[in-house]
Amino acid sequence: MGTAVREKTAIVGIGATEFSQNCGRSELRMALEAILDAVEDAGIKVEDIDGMVNYTLDTADQIEVVRSLGIPNLSFFNKVPYGGGASCGTIAQAVAAIEAGLATTVVCYRSIRDASGPVTYGDFEPTRVAGDTYMGMYHPYGLLTPVAWVAMFAQRYIHKYGVKDGQFAPVSLVNRENANRNPNAIFHNRTLSLEEYNNSPINVAPLRRHDCCLSTDGAVAIIVTTADRARHLKQKPAYISGVAQGMSTNGEVMTSYTREDIATLPEVEEYGKKLFEMARITPKDINVAQFYDAFSPLVPLQLEALGFVGRGEGVDYIEGGHRIRRDGELPINTSGGLMSEGYIHGMNLIAEGVRQVRGTSTTQIDDVEYSLVTGGLGVPSSGLILRRG
Template sequence: MESALKDKYSIVGIGETDYTRGSGRSTRALAIEAIRNAVTDAGLKMQDIDGMLSYHGGDSVNSSTLAYDMGAQLNFYMDCSGGGSSTEALIGLAIGAIEAGMCETVAIFRSMNGYSQVRIGGTGSRASTPVSGPGLMTRPYGLASAVQSFAFSFTRHMMEYGVTSEDLARVKVAHSNHASNNPKALMKQRVTVDDVVNSRWIVRPCAHLLDCCLETDNATCIIVTSAERAKDLKQQPVYIRAVQGRGTKPGGDFHYQHGPISRVAGHYVGPRIFDLADLSHDDIDVTGCYDAFTYTVVLQFEAYGFCEEGEGKDYIKSGIVNLGDKRPNNTSGGHLCEAYTHGMNMVIENTRQLRGMVDDYCPDWQNGNHTYDYSEGGCRQVRNVNTTMNMGWASPATGSALILRR
């Protein structure tokens, strides 16, 4: 099932706003800044963008509005309803649109005031919206946030495999160590296992406060075009080796009626992405694993086959996910420590890793010179990165994956 499109398309531009809590700006203004930064990064002009894709949960701005601000004439655009795992999927849709001849260069953006306006959890403006659809089965009973709804899958997993709060805390510790070398990160301080397990409970037995991601105001952008065109642009091309998703478990939202409730979508997405890329796990140098909560990381490493079922806690404990070890994960700090972006920042980070241009505290990182000193306030560039993988999560039932190479 090797893909005929592997390495035919590239990520050529990446951009983001500051990650804040209280931007004081509209999602329209944030989106334009992120797109402009990505266009500048690629060495393009706004008018070179003729395709746009975005995803939202009723909390963002439309592509057609931004086209006016950009002075662009779009040959293709689509604003999709979606959250986690949409980043990888929309990169695949961008490839499809270009392959079909509908456009040449696609800007994918996500813009959200996820702290100051529409919060993902059960508080803020979203909590006051009328209850309808599937929400009729959950919200009247107090089930209003992602950390609650996902917890059923992982609570079962904890029971079956003896996972403890301390095991989960090690995910946060690793990501906080990486974020301490990231000037952009919202949470730069390193934490300990004790810090995590002593933070207040959010959902027993699987989520303390520090097991949860950061609500964030931000916008992010990724630009995709053909590998042929990428050769003439500003940055070293990052080739899209394979993309898969959004894919689901059998049964979709009612997946718990089909197979183990603790099995997540990566179990089905994983074999396909490796087949499409014609690669194995040993070929992956850096991972970006969707860390809405520490437990989503454990579940996905198992589901995608980086370790056996029940061994995710041991995979983390081994230190393999740390900077300086075999396969670092979420080197920017991810959603737990850098910012919550619905997955965009982890694809942006892996693109920087492949370029050798991670924006850390190294004095000359802009020229690709790094110290590889991973102590606090130092470097986060991984040596000799050739291939990265992103694992996107929407829910236990839905996921996506992306493999990039230099």
């Protein structure tokens, strides 16, 4: 996809369940609720949906969603792998399908019970070592979880650029400030001080508890259709100016330690070039950003990879939090992000990106024209630029 598809499609509906740590129902049930909420938001009918994209990790199977909602027919359906890297990738698949004439109205969704779901081996699954060659290189040394995997990248970044203890704190603090204004955020009623951040326990060095995202139950659905149709629907369209995916060579799933430089995000650098080229803008034109914030060091790394600052300058940019707060140069994660709103593998960041161009966020930025959203890091990833309708 290139500039030929720029703003030919738009997001017209967003829907979600509540975000909690004990939802009391199945992932399928939550997916249905979120999709119906998005349908209502868009002002369309369930019968209008003819395309569907979700994550390979979803247990809410497409065929059961179609059966439960009574969707008459899907002419396009697909799934995107790599966890949070799939978030904006679902939108890319929807855009491609609509532009190819394979569908007219596509729903993208993610439903997850990360907090209350059944206990499984998860990342410890012994058979995964046999299936993923690289896992056999790291599990024996205790690198068993995402926080451990990302901690390795963070340590290298700290060493290479002389980052001092506590310099990632502004990401956590700004996210929490934004969540405190968002009644739907898990941490809406819980503030975070620098003292509490500094005193929080180390999960895996150098990452503290408050450097890490939440475990969350919830679902989010996004509806994409043609720009022509979007102009006649209920909501102000969020035009898709740019959307791209990136998978770089010599990569693994969160353990790409054999690359020449593990203090960078090559997938993000590559999709970022295509993203801004498609939208015909530069990073300076972005008014607000929803950065995938599974762990706080990933925000300065993304600032560098996407060209907002030079390499090694991301931590200086976030210092004090002034530039990334709601009245700063580049406000970020205005709903609270994955660290303080909820962790729905990035789909909630897309919903917040839409709210910003609609003008309906609980931390609304003035006069937003372009809103950036990014997908999961350390895996094949994706990004999205939305323009005000």
